[in-house]
Amino acid sequence: MRKVELWWRIPLAMIGGLIALYIFPTENIWVLSPLVPALILIATLGMGFRLALLTGFIAGQVYYIAHIEWISLYLGPVPLLALSTLMSVYFALGVGLTSWLWKRLKPKTNQYIWFAVLAAAIWIAREWLAMSFPYGGFPWSRLGMAQAHGPWGNWAYFGGISLVGFAVALIGSLLAVIAVGARKRGFPLRLATISAALIATMPAIFPLGLLNQTDRTATIAAVQGNANAGLFSNLTPGTILNNHIQATKLVSETDLADELDLIVWPENASDVDPLRSDEARGAIDKIAKEFDAPFTFGTVTKSGDDVYNSTLLWSPTEGPIDQYDKKRPVPFAEFVPDRPFWRALAPDLIDLVPRGYSFGERDGIFELEEFMAGTLICFEIAIDQIPRELANSGAEVILSQTNNADFGYSDETYQQAAIAKLRAIETGRSVVNISTVGLSAIYLPDGKTLNELTWYQPGAMVNKVPLYSAITPAVFIGGWIDALIAALGVLSLVVIRRR
Template sequence: MPLWAAVLLAAGAGAILDGGFPDRGWWVLAPVGVALMLLALLGRGPGAGLLVGMVAGLSFWLIHISWLTLYLGPVPWLALAILQAIFFGLSLAVIAVVLRHGPRIWPSALGRLGLVPATVAGLWTAREALTAVWPYGGFAWGRVALSQSESPFGSLAAWVGMSGLSFIVVWLSALMVQLLRERRLGRTVRSGIAVGAIAVLLAIPAWPTVQTGSTRLAAVQGASDAGLFARYAPGQILADHASATLPLIGEEVDFVVWPENSSDIDPTRSADAARVSDDISRAMNAPLVTGTITERDGKFYNSSLLWKAGQGAVGLYDKVHPVPFAEYMPDRAFWRPFAPELVDLVWRDYEIGTRSNVFDLNGILAGIAICFDIADDQLVREMIDGKAQIILAQTNNADFGRTDESVQQLAIARLRAIETGRTVVNISTVGSSAIITPDGQTLDSLPTWEPGAMVQTVPLSDTVTPAMRVGRGIEWLVSGLGLAGLTLCLLGAVRRRSGTIHRPLRFQ
């Protein structure tokens, strides 16, 4: 198709890809969006592929993270979207090379329908893996796998993890595109291959999670506006969560969990806040897991405390993945001239935590994730290595109002439950709060921006899923496959070019 048509198709494909994610959650649109991007790349060189990829990436990211504009305005939103679109464009530029030269280098049916889709999916996954950790700790949002949290393919996360699930979805999209290109096979054969590939994936059974016990917990949402620009009296957020917990007195629970920043006054430094935490723990006859900002040796931490009445903080976890440009300002002197007012909003820098992210709640081992931690593959694996039997994902989504951010984060929590074979308690100051069982089902949830509590008996498990056992090996494998395939395509293209009359490169 003409380049202008490919650019328009790429712009539409980005919007369609976003439609596969929550809030809409029309998961089938995700592989469709990817397939349309690949169609726009057919016949393109790397230059045109970069353009098409940049347009597709911008279309997707500008929609997907539009919640950033709610309080912070357009600058952070545009900056992050453009950065991610650059990565997107670079990956689609090399994918264009594979789509163009791969079928010539691997002319057999196995090459055209096997190696080409696998290489494309591997390169896509490699881009996701890179941007999940770099720069400044990465941004693990928007991975194709996250669109499948409530799809029939979601159960595959227990077998292959987040990166493996992204690979499968993109591989399926690339296979469909290659089948459309295939002229040597009849329509019936091509349809049979497409249906067979989908059927095989759907036939893979869910990983059997073995329940090793149960626990009864209370997860409390205070509906507190704890956003960056919110105005509240000191102690108001703490009071809101205490008030939402008081109706639970008399319930027999093993522990109570509050969200990130649920105690806006540090109980390790304030006698009044300590007294409130003591009262809650004593009244519920159970330890309290609460979030607060701690200061130690002049350094600030976004922390989760394990609080017991009469003993105080007997456990402490500091957020390992503070969000750059929000919870700390990397390279402040460099970035400040570009947007001094925005940079100065981040007036204190939270330190990167180094403590274990597993709490012992009277014999129950709980993995602790504070907000963005739940998107960090390495931290999740550390929980499982630490023998966590349940995951408590504490978060504060107040800065994002009623936007898609909270449900996008809940989708991550849901896939983590499947991937790890653990119950995940996603508890927020304002929502979306839910308890997700190891099969990805919602056991309980709370309306957004309304105070309330979830009191449930949930399964515990020490199952180690294949995804957790293999760890990042799957990611390295499929990324390496993509890079190896790209290398072969480049070498083959060079050999083909060297055997022909040299012609000037054209932007096509």
């Protein structure tokens, strides 16, 4: 590699990373997504491992900082840089390995197609590593998560977000090998072009709507209280609960107010635990009896020395009848792993998270009179295993209860809502994504939006929400999809080596 070539290679890789700013919500220019892996591959194919590693690390920093800058809103730039640096190490390893294999394998003729498959598989393997380690990883920012508003998101029905990401990475890898090898003798230009076109167009013509027909519905009211429920809010206890009680009164103004099967409040909707406060219990009992419907809402509960981020199911006649405790609290936001070690490095930052939530062990299935609802809390929507488990356990609708108050008018809430939409397609379930401040919406399994609320305004979505029980291919395959993609990468490597 001549050093003179670095003047264009590193900037090109940085442009590839910067495109992340435009493909994720709110910009939503999803069609640009293949350019992320394509430009980074074009920039690094032919580099040695160490130079590709460095270039990949720089591109990774740009990629992450470009679209998750919202992490700095309440903790400042240090956590953002720490997270982007860790993620960029994984990013660099994937880029370095791909470049090293290109130099070792020296693909020819149809091997270019197989190398594109290998590169895409490495991309997904790198994403799996990043969303798994350490402390449960960072499951955000995967390439497939940018596809909620385009037809490529339909791949989620067959294999979840990993398959969506693989399809996009494969299109990008094919574009890269076309750019790098098209002028070489024997390059299969027609095959590479047709392959990219098929991957891009197949999900657009697949009729998801025809696969999700149902006659069963549940009348659900999802209430957005417009409450300042952030980690560092200093409101008088009971204020957030009162916000949601007042917003719930909007439900009575709708035509379906007398037909309610369930009322859903978001995470942290009750800032006073009604299991320990008679006043809060009385207020919730009163509103539940007024609507004669069960409630589900988020609050902080205690059991001995354990503190949980919980969702309660509240009956208008019996009070609390079920409870879900968040299984995957967010590291360095809801708990601090290895606190003594990290506090020694950054005591001021670590002390901002004084309370550590315990890991819940209850299932997220709420059995109601007419149907079964599955619930998860906030960041758990980004964790593949949790919504799949809900669908496999009999949930006919998924409730995604969240609190986005810490992130203001940033892209975070739109990115989270986009993940919720993809989960609807993946699980074949309607997803009720309800936030304290927005973005709140109800998504159908064909990716359409049934209803949506305006940011930072109290409001209520009251709809007949379709109920589903069929298991999609993505749920059936489950976590094996990542292993299958990795196996396809290994197969590609074997085919290339057998010249």
